[in-house]
Amino acid sequence: MKITKVALIHNIISPYRIPLFAEIATDPSIDLFVYFTSKSEKNREWDVNIDESFNYKVLSGTAPNISKEAFYHINPSIIKELMFGKYDVIISAGYSSFSNQIAFFIAKLLNVPFILWSGSTKNEPSRLRRLSLPLIKFIIKHSDSFIAYGTNAKEYLMQLGAPENKIFISYNTVDTSFFARESELVKNNKDLKKVYGYNHEYLILYSGQLIERKGLRYLLEAHKNLIKKHDVGLLIVGNGDQISELMQLCKNNNINKVYFVGFVQKQNLPKYYALADIFVLPSVEEVWGLVINEAMACSLPIVTTKRVGAAIDLVEDGINGFVVNEKNAVELEDALNKILSDQSLKDEMSNKSKEIIFNHFTIKHSSKGFLDAISCVNK
Numbered sequence: 001m002k003i004t005k006v007a008l009i010h011n012i013i014s015p016y017r018i019p020l021f022a023e024i025a026t027d028p029s030i031d032l033f034v035y036f037t038s039k040s041e042k043n044r045e046w047d048v049n050i051d052e053s054f055n056y057k058v059l060s061g062t063a064p065n066i067s068k069e070a071f072y073h074i075n076p077s078i079i080k081e082l083m084f085g086k087y088d089v090i091i092s093a094g095y096s097s098f099s100n101q102i103a104f105f106i107a108k109l110l111n112v113p114f115i116l117w118s119g120s121t122k123n124e125p126s127r128l129r130r131l132s133l134p135l136i137k138f139i140i141k142h143s144d145s146f147i148a149y150g151t152n153a154k155e156y157l158m159q160l161g162a163p164e165n166k167i168f169i170s171y172n173t174v175d176t177s178f179f180a181r182e183s184e185l186v187k188n189n190k191d192l193k194k195v196y197g198y199n200h201e202y203l204i205l206y207s208g209q210l211i212e213r214k215g216l217r218y219l220l221e222a223h224k225n226l227i228k229k230h231d232v233g234l235l236i237v238g239n240g241d242q243i244s245e246l247m248q249l250c251k252n253n254n255i256n257k258v259y260f261v262g263f264v265q266k267q268n269l270p271k272y273y274a275l276a277d278i279f280v281l282p283s284v285e286e287v288w289g290l291v292i293n294e295a296m297a298c299s300l301p302i303v304t305t306k307r308v309g310a311a312i313d314l315v316e317d318g319i320n321g322f323v324v325n326e327k328n329a330v331e332l333e334d335a336l337n338k339i340l341s342d343q344s345l346k347d348e349m350s351n352k353s354k355e356i357i358f359n360h361f362t363i364k365h366s367s368k369g370f371l372d373a374i375s376c377v378n379k
Helices: 018-025 077-085 098-110 127-141 149-159 178-188 216-226 242-254 268-276 291-297 327-341 343-360 362-377
Strands: 004-012 030-038 055-057 089-093 114-117 147-148 167-168 202-207 232-237 258-262 277-282 302-305 321-324
Touching: 004 077, 004 098, 004 362, 018 030, 018 216, 018 362, 077 098, 089 098, 089 343, 089 362, 098 127, 114 149, 114 242, 147 149, 147 362, 149 178, 167 242, 167 362, 178 268, 178 291, 178 343, 202 216, 202 268, 202 291, 216 232, 216 242, 216 327, 232 268, 232 327, 242 258, 268 291, 277 291, 277 327, 291 302, 291 343, 302 327
Parallel strands: 004 030, 004 089, 030 055, 089 114, 114 147, 147 167, 202 232, 202 277, 232 258, 277 302, 302 321
Antiparallel strands: none
16 A cells, blocks of 8 residues: 655644544555644634644744734744655645745645645635735646635635646534534533523523624624523623623623623533524634534534635525524524524424534545545545
8 A cells, every 4th residue: 555645734733623634644545744833823722732643743933913813824944844754745724824835835846746725715805815816826726636625615716726626625624523422411411501500591602703703793783682582691602802892882782691701622612512502603704614513513503694614515594504694683683583483493403403514524524535635646
């Protein structure tokens, strides 16, 4: 059996990527080495530990801010690592940092197949992207194959010139088994809401950063009207620079029954999914939205917007949730109200969410996209 030595360049150590890299590394034909360009970034609070399930190295370097959420990772040592690593394939997670860009040019210099792994879609326009578009198109034109997060990412790659027959989808996902297992353990307690002090018939859950593009002001506006119709609380899990503004918004507008939980580490998140009846991600801009994967693994109906990358692949409108227009509190309220007002619909959507996620969007499914892309360039 031929062993393919693969270098994968990724920005930070994310708890959501470790299971994927570990799964890829189990393939006997793959010798995987992951280069992280940083341990973390300023806007992340993850507590991450990596076991020895795959080989990796955190490169020294710097990562200046180029926007509120974007960092430009510069790791000169990646040059030596790739030049002398004798890799058969180089995979880059994105194209927006020096280390990813230089990896592409080294692959071309060494005549090593280069695979671009991308989640970008047409829904994240920015001045930086416009300025770097000629370089992006050049990288895409000369890449050997592509790995896309999902349908929207595939369509954007094609729009930028990538041939469809060289694009392989590795649906962006999480360790679904972990979330399903851990949330079920908590759900065994029938008085769960009361145990944690949430004395409401229903709980709506949001999990993620508290920043402008997440659309939380529209969710709060929708919630203000929902509490007039239902005994419902809103759990907001996460942290971010908008937290004070959102809390003040609740105070000024008498939006009650809202609970700001703060940041929660991955190992403790299943408890909140178990407490919830519906999960909502109201973003006005979102490359994917892995929290939807988590919520579906925990059997929750989903309400999200058309600007969320995961929506087109994970949420079947009217089947396991609803997809509404962004920046639209009225549509958010209507979708949430439909689910809260119909117990049988809520139960059906809950079951369907879990069925969809485990049938098509597990770590094994995601790993296959990588293996297919590697196989393509090895022919």
